[in-house]
Each structure stands twice: as structure tokens, then as C-alpha cells.
Amino acid sequence: MHLPFCARRCPYCDFPTAHLDAGREARYLDALAREARDRLPPGWRARTVFFGGGTPLELTTPGIERLVEIFSGRIARGAEVTAEANPRTLLARKLRALRDGLGLCRLSLGAQSFRPRLLAALGRFHRPEDVRKAVAVARAEGVRSLNLDLIFAIPGQRPSELEEDLDALLSLRPDHVSAYCLTVEEGTAYGRSAAAGRLRLPSDGVQARYFARVRCRLRAAGFQHYEISNFARPGHRCRHNQRTWRNHPYYGLGNGAASHVAGVRMRNHPELDAYVEAVETGGGEAAVAEREELPFARKVRETAYLALRTSEGLVRARFLRELGVDPERFFARELARLRAQGLLVDKPGRVHLSGRGVRFADAVAVELL
Template identity: 40%
Template sequence: MPSALPSGEPAPHDGSLPAAALAELGDGAVSLYLHVPFCATRCGYCDFNTYTAAELGSAPGSSRDAYLAAARAELALAARTLGPRRVDTVFFGGGTPTLLAASELVGLLDAAREQFVFSPGAEVTTECNPESVDEAYLEALVAGGFNRISFGMQSARPHVLRVLERRHTPGRVAQVVRWARAAGFGSVSLDLIYGTPGESAPDWRASLEAALACEPDHVSAYALIVEEGTRLAAQIRRGDVPAVIDDDQAEFYEIAEQTLSAAGLDWYELSNWSRPGHQCRHNLAYWRGAPWWGVGPGAHSHVAGVRWWNVKHPRSYAAALAQGRSPAAARELLDATDRRVERVLLESRLSDGLELEVLTGTEQNRVAGLVERGLVVSGKGRLALTVRGRLLADAVVRDLLA
């Protein structure tokens, strides 16, 4: 089941933001995230805020049409709240956005264009299950303004996909990448998961090699996290599948770094590698603390130190907007200390590293010890993680901020 929302203070029903946050935002650009909460099936490892048709049923507010109307209404709310605003990046995630018809996805993008001014060359991405699209679908997305696509490959090994409860027709990923290229997508990304119970180092190498054979512009490789409440967690607890082994995941990360970098994809964030010019600008906006508005059930937003999150269930989400209310469940106001700590946490994940001036004098004094331990490199006023430091990134941040 989807994980629980955090707690927070009540969010204004009109979606308004504090005057100080709007003043800090000024006339700067924002990013938009649109969460599509639908999936054909629920994978055993997933605790994202997604729902199958069987889980939603036929109650009012659960349909695709209700979601589409509500998402358009929230885009209008965002425009009223933020005022005339430029948009640099848009990202459709989920769930499986491509369970919507191509015309429906393009329609949501058009609705965003009606409310905001898109920057020249704005990055527009959708996630995609390889089994959910064909050539005509991909061509329609490009014609409608999408220029980046991220296919959920996860693994090339059938027994690993079975544990994850993912299903791909053999050769399907390579096929959809070819279709995406022919359709005109400027950037094509593949998502992989490593450390699945029963996955060996040769299995992981085979998945990386299969991904690289598709010649993607970008690869995301995420360590499997077993979330409580998922079927996979229950299977591990019962002993039906072996537990995830941290040492294996560390080895697999090093294999990914070696394999992807040798193929010309450079790491730019802990779990992301790209060819030059193909970094995901939308995700970089998150890691650099830029403002974004999240549209959809359970979507999170952040603008100038104000963070809020929407109600999770599609029915509750649609009902709030139908009544003219913000769908926000709660929010939190970050003070200067919170924002500085978050900046350290996020920017240290990037290959560009963190400006040392963000750290206090006491924290800067700890950098030399991290350098001696081979966890970071420091120079030109910045701190960046080594490969070993990337394996221990959370511990590095804790040591810095201790």
C-alpha cells in the first residue's frame, strides 16, 4: 500500500502562500510535476501513491476523467497562486502516466501551457512503462510537445523481474527506445533497479549491458529499498525470498559506476548518469532547491521554504478541487536552519558538489577528516563526494552536520 503522508500544519483552503515566499520567488521560473496515480498492476516492491482499477472501483471521483478535470483545476489554482510565471521543466510521473491516452497526456500539457509561459527549450518528460505504448503513441507525444522520455526497464533478467513483479516482453525495451528515437524524442532515459533479492553481480552486469546496448542518453540506477507494507517486505519476512544484502548493493553500485562511465555516461547525481547535455533538468531543480508545484493526488510541492503535499486518494483529491478548495493535506514552513541543512543534504548528492560557504566554521573544520578518509574531495571552494563517499552519502552528511 502507498506510504503515509507526513504530518504538518493545516494548509490554506485557497492554496495561498505567505507573502514572504512570493517575494523571495520574485519573477523566477518554476517547475511542474504532474502525478498520474494509475497503474495496471501493483508491483510487489512499490509503495508509491498509485492505484489499480480494482483498487479504485467505480465510486465518483475515481475515474480518469475525474482525475483529468481535477488536475486541470489544480493547474489553474497554481497559476492564480503564483501569478504570471515561466516554466522551465515539466515532469509526468506516477504510477504509469502512459496508461492515459496520448491525447489525454498532451491535453494536460496544453492545460499547463494555458496557465503558464513555457521557457524556450523547456524540458518536458514523461515516465513510461515499455509495455504501455506503441509507435503512434510516442509520435503523438512528440507532436504534442514532449521531448524527453524515461522508460522503466528495471532489469534484463527474467528471474529478477519476477521478484519485482514486473513484466516485459523480451526485446521490448530496445524496441520502444528505437520507436522513441524515430518519433523525435531529444533525450531517452532508462531506469534500472539493483540489489533485488536473488540478483547476482553477473545478473546486474547483464542488465547494464542490455541497457547500454539500447544507446540511451541517460540511465538512472536505484538501489532497491524494501518498504514496510509492501508484498516484497512480507515475502522477505516469511522467508519466501532472501533479504536484500547491503554489501551486494554497494558492489552493484560500483559496477554501475565503472560500466556506465566506461560507456561515456558520467554521473551527475548519486543515482543518475548521462551523456553530455542530457542531464534531467527537472530532477536537478529538486536537488538544487528550485521551486516546483506538484499536481495530483499525493503530489508534493516546494516554493521558497514552503513545502506542502496533497491528499493521497484520487477521490479526495478530485472532491477538494470540485469544491473550489486546494487539495493540500498539510504544509510546513522551513526556517533558515532547516533550509541550510536541506541544501547540504541535496547539493552534496551532485557531482558539482556543495559550496563550502554553506557550512558553518565548525562544519568546515570537519571536511579535512572526510578527505583523509577518502569520502570527499575539496577544492575551489567546493566539496564533492568520491565513489566511496557516494556509497556512504548519508553518513557523510551526518558527519558534516554532527
């Protein structure tokens, strides 16, 4: 569920976001309600839900209440329900409304760094102490699983600063960590700065070293590295993302949201106003701007690539059962090349990325896709 509102746009962000005003919020939520009514099958209930965006908890309190009204009755009992929040603006009463109304049990906080200098470089307006307060609020409100996002290889970040970020992050005892190397996307403020020569990312070697440190420190603290960017304490893996990495179907609602239903990939209008107008005039189905039926071979390739991003890797029996294809035959040449480069590790019935494979995951993607 895409809730596009953010208090301020981060310079590295390429998601469709918007400033919040009450009129805009009400129209957007009306469109979201219509899309949910028209696109979700009658009686269908989600087993996992991710409220992302944007910053879902940036909605006003009446907006949160409306969100609860739209989706209560659409979420199965025992579902995993996650929402993203900004540490600076998280309010206990909104969290409580989502917990009581929709069964929210996971919270993902965009901590990113604990160094004011680096937060400023990332264009974030929260302070390190806001993260500590937000974690306390989340725990007090009974959030069962808490994720902290961390960004590393920020321009100018020293190795000692990465260690301090990891110390601060671990001191908050999160259940889950999503750690991302800073990337520069076209069309963002960072992209424009990089194109003008005003921003230089650390070299590939530095990025790889920082990633190795993140991995080493989190594993030593008891986290399982279960997907390239994701680490969880036992029992805290994100079910929602695991379904996505298995290439299982999902609905995405809201502007810019992607869906994958019955072998068809769909993407909604990215611009908020275009999305709202399309739904207001054409109903919920008109939210979809692009549709693409995936050729079978592409589905097989994507499923293999997504599986290899996880620590479980490519499970031969599951692949056969779900796609009717033996990956060792379908990818005979590709797997041979990846094995020869030391990027894979063979285990009984499955194959997963080696440490080197994790480092060169982009090369694996090129090979498989």
C-alpha cells in the first residue's frame, strides 16, 4: 500500500512522494478506497501487508482512521502488518490506531545513520535522539518486530563513523535491519549533483568493504543475513518480503504501486494527481497505467534471481514444484559459469550465493536475467 506523503523529500529518493495537505489526503484516500474495492477480489484477505511509500505514518490522525476503515475486513487474522515511519514524526496515537484497527505488528524506522553530519548529507531532518525516542514509543506500544534502516557508504563517511553507526544501531536492539549501500538514481537531486560533478560516491572497493563490515558486525550480534540487504534475529524475518522474493503474487495499491497477479505485472500511475484523477473518472481498475504479461522464460529467470538473493538460495524441488522446471537444466550454462567464478555454493537440493557472490550480486543478476 503506497502512502506517498513525506514531510520533506530526501535527495536520494526516487519514489513518487508528495507533500501532505488535508484536501489532498482525503482525495487520495478516497481513490485508494475505490481501488481496493474494485481491484481486490470479493472476500479476499491479505496475509501480509506493507504500508510503505512515502511515509504512511505521516498521514493525519483522521487519515489514519480512514485507512483503518478502508482496510479492516481486508486483512486476515494473524497477518503480518508492517508500516514505515519517520523517527522524527512518529506518534504513539497513530501507531496505536493501526495496531488496534489493522493488527500492525511490525514497524520500520528510517534511521539511516546516527551521525548528525551524515544525516545532514542525506538530507534527513531527524536527529539521532529521535530514533531512540521512536524505538521507545514502538516498544511501549507493543510492536513485535522492529526494523531499522541503515545507509552506508555515504559520501565522506569514515570507517570509524560506520562503526559508530553500527554501535548505535545495535544498542537499540532492533529485531531486523535493512542495510543499503547509498545509490544515486537518475532524476533525483543526488543524480543531478553527481551529473554536475558535485557528488562523488565512494569507490566500489570502499562500498564492498563497508558492506563486509555491516555483515560481519550484524552476524556477530546474532542476526541472520537472509537476503542481500536484510538481516533478522531468529523469528523476525519479514514474511511479506519473503513472499516477494519467492515471486509469489501480490497486489499493490496507490500511486506508483506495482502488482503481480496471475502472471501479469502491473504498475499504477506514478504521479499522485494522475492516479487520483484516473480512479475518480474510471474506477479502481483505471489506477493501472502499465500491464505486461510475463513470458514464461522471463518468469523463470526472475524467480531464480530473486531466490538467489536470499540465503536459502535456489531450492531445486520448490522450483520444480512451482514452475515445473528443473533449474539445473534450464540454467545449466549460467550456473556453470557462476560456479566457475566462485559465486555459488552447492548444498544438498539447493544452491546459494557465496560471500563473493553476495558482493557481486549485480553480476549474478546480469547472468541470470
